Amino acid sequence: MNLRRDVFQAIADPTRxxxxxxxxxxxxxxxxxxxxxxxxxxxxxxHLQILTECELLKQxxxxxxxxxxxxxxxxxxxADFIEPFRNLWDDRFNKLxxxxxxxxxxxxxxx
Amino acid sequence: MERKTKINAEDGKQDLLIxxxxxxxxxxxxKAYEEPEIVAQWMNTKVxxxxxxxxxxxxxxxxxxxxNVVMRANGTIHAFVPNQKxxxxxxxxxxxDSATRFxxxxxxxxxxxxxxxxxKLSMQIVYRSVADRNRMLQLPFAQGINMAHNxxxxxxxxxx
Numbered sequence: 001m002n003l004r005r006d007v008f009q010a011i012a013d014p015t016r017x018x019x020x021x022x023x024x025x026x027x028x029x030x031x032x033x034x035x036x037x038x039x040x041x042x043x044x045x046x047h048l049q050i051l052t053e054c055e056l057l058k059q060x061x062x063x064x065x066x067x068x069x070x071x072x073x074x075x076x077x078x079a080d081f082i083e084p085f086r087n088l089w090d091d092r093f094n095k096l097x098x099x100x101x102x103x104x105x106x107x108x109x110x111x
Numbered sequence: 112m113e114r115k116t117k118i119n120a121e122d123g124k125q126d127l128l129i130x131x132x133x134x135x136x137x138x139x140x141x142k143a144y145e146e147p148e149i150v151a152q153w154m155n156t157k158v159x160x161x162x163x164x165x166x167x168x169x170x171x172x173x174x175x176x177x178x179n180v181v182m183r184a185n186g187t188i189h190a191f192v193p194n195q196k197x198x199x200x201x202x203x204x205x206x207x208d209s210a211t212r213f214x215x216x217x218x219x220x221x222x223x224x225x226x227x228x229x230x231k232l233s234m235q236i237v238y239r240s241v242a243d244r245n246r247m248l249q250l251p252f253a254q255g256i257n258m259a260h261n262x263x264x265x266x267x268x269x270x271x
Binding site (some may be wrong): 040085092099 | 114116117118120129131133134135139140143149152153155164188232240245247249250251268
């Protein structure tokens with residue numbers, strides 16, 4: 001449970017969201033990612049560590065370099081997180097609609 | 112199937128907007144919120160109290176298939192204007208742990224008539240904080256994951 005909560009904490013931070021956007025198009029090294037920010041390199045490293053720990057980023061070794069790329073599956077999970085809440089209400093409202101349609105019919109039959 | 116309910120939750124805000132259009136005339140849509148027996152049916156709950164008036168209050172109780180009470184909720188009604196609006200509070204009672212415990216929330220329900228026996232409900236829910244709102248949005252998501260875990264646990268237990 002803690003791990004998953006971290007995913008939402010991870011994307012709550014603007015710098016981390018910016019990092020995710022950066023690696024959307026292609027995998028990048030930590031140095032190349034850090035070059036896009038004014039913040040100190042260790043700060044960026046810490047962000048990368050958090051994103052990797054909650055599996056939003058994946059590391060890939062190419063030669064001596066470690067490249068970071070986006071874990072699409074995990075991102076999709078987050079994009080979908082509001083869906084169960086919407087489905088809950090949609091199911092309720094569908095039921096309401098069905099009951100009230102039936103209610104009209106019953107009323108008409110009585111009249 | 113297409114989902115007709117829309118949810119608008121803006122980043123960094125502590126409210127959310129739920130909207131839904133119904134194939135029902137306005138009066139019938141409102142009746143579904145007014146009559147305790149009908150509320151009980153579509154909310155799948157027992158309606159202990161529903162006083163549809165200013166300064167009135169309401170209380171629901173939901174049980175599982177074995178008759179154990181799983182949730183009780185209550186609130187106060189601040190405005191009740193038939194076929195137009197309901198303003199009320201919502202509070203869950205006796206939540207088992209801090210993850211499912213939420214401060215009271217404020218709800219503004221607006222009902223409007225659309226053409227051809229159609230109607231629309233707009234529901235604005237205001238939470239105490241941005242974090243509370245996000246937690247509420249995640250609740251069914253988290254429960255879904257819990258259920259998946261429980262199912263997995265059942266399967267594993269059966270293997271033993």
